[in-house]
Amino acid sequence: MTAVLDPVLEVAYPRYLHCLDEADENGAIDVALTLLDCGVSADRVLLSLVAPAQAQVGQWWQRNEWSVAQEHAATHISERVVAAVATTVRTRPTRERVVVACLDGEWHALPARLVAEVLRLDGWDVTFLGASVPSPHLVSYLHRHDPRAVLLACALPMRLPHAFRAIEACRRTDVPVLVGGRGFGSDGRWASKLGVAFATDARAASSVLATPAFDAPASPLSLDATEYDALVAARVELIDLVLDRLDLGRYSPTQVDATVADLGYIVDALAAAVYVDDPSLFGEFVGWMCEVLDSRGVPLHTVALTFDVMADRLRDFPRAHRFLLALRPAA
Structure with missing residues (x-):
């Protein structure tokens, strides 16, 4: 996140976040335009007010403190603020x-x-x-x-x-x-x-x-896409294998849909890590995903089970198998 250094911005930043929290579009625009009137440059308003506020919104969603609807509303407001600043400062x-x-x-x-x-x-x-x-x-x-x-x-x-x-x-x-x-x-x-x-x-x-x-x-x-291509081809099979091992009888239809989406994200992140041959990509995704799931009360042993099932199926995929074993979260 971009640091907020200007004293004027230090005062304006919490006011701007409050406007996002209250879905107050006019208030958010007023905060930004007032900064311009006070002599703060337009690029600093964009990069040291709007950008860090949007990063904060993302963190609130990640920690399950904000809903998707709140995040979407805040993003829309920030887009309107950017448009207002661009219209006011024409170059x-x-x-x-x-x-x-x-x-x-x-x-x-x-x-x-x-x-x-x-x-x-x-x-x-x-x-x-x-x-x-x-x-x-x-x-x-x-x-x-x-x-x-x-x-x-x-x-x-x-x-x-x-x-x-x-x-x-x-x-x-x-x-x-x-x-x-x-x-x-x-x-x-x-x-x-x-x-x-x-x-x-x-x-x-x-x-x-x-x-x-x-x-x-x-x-x-040099990128060898052979294993990546095979992994992408196995995407649906991997998701089905995990679903067969989960007790879906306890899941609501919404939870089933979310689980299928999450499993797809796991395969996609694993495939991308294989593509660039870098386990840190998958590791960063796993850390982020576990934080999101934990904040929503999803037991992490289901993630460990997912990794076990996929690793067993991918024994002939050297990079994918190695990444899954190395980054399997604790049950």
Whole structure:
């Protein structure tokens, strides 16, 4: 989370969080616009007020202190705040055009929107394509407009294999690619695995875009997708094997649906870790998932059972089997 350093922001931040908690859209907009009137720069309002508040909202959801409905309401309000700030502080582009988009299947658009607006404030001629842009449509757009670069956002590491395919498709248009988001690791280590430039935040993205050497992408590490492809093919079977071992008679229909979704996330995260050959990806996911499930009263022995069943089925999958055994949570 971005540190809140300005004294004015230290006062405004809890007021802004209160507005999100109360679903007070007008109040949240007033907080942001008052900061602008007090001389706080627009980029600091976006990066040191809206961004950390949204991170806090995510933590509240993760700890089951906020419902999905509350999180969605807060996200919508923050999107409205970003729009209000962008409308109030209008800038004429002095730099080349860049395109900002979320990968297909990525619906967390607010972080990318923040990046787009900060780049706009920094003089770039920004086109923001929003959430979940299908790769063929994105490639067609790049061919038509030939921007200086395309910035791709990925929030979830389990989407990395899809990200790599989108990156390669964009590269075939000869448009340089820059990526960002937690999906590539906080330090960009999985971006390095995929051989693509990474920016930690909006300001870093602007600096990278201004660097001539940015046009020369790094070479991706050799990725053997054989085990990954086989694991993806076994996804439904793995979910069914675990469901057969669970006592679903005690589950409500809603709980069954949630369990199926969670099992799918486990397989997807495992597959992504196999794809980049990095157990830390799966380890970070397991830690996050266990915290979420524990906050919702889900006994973690069911997760241990899930890992045992999957590991038994995946004995002939060396990386997946090793990751499951090494990262199995305590029963």
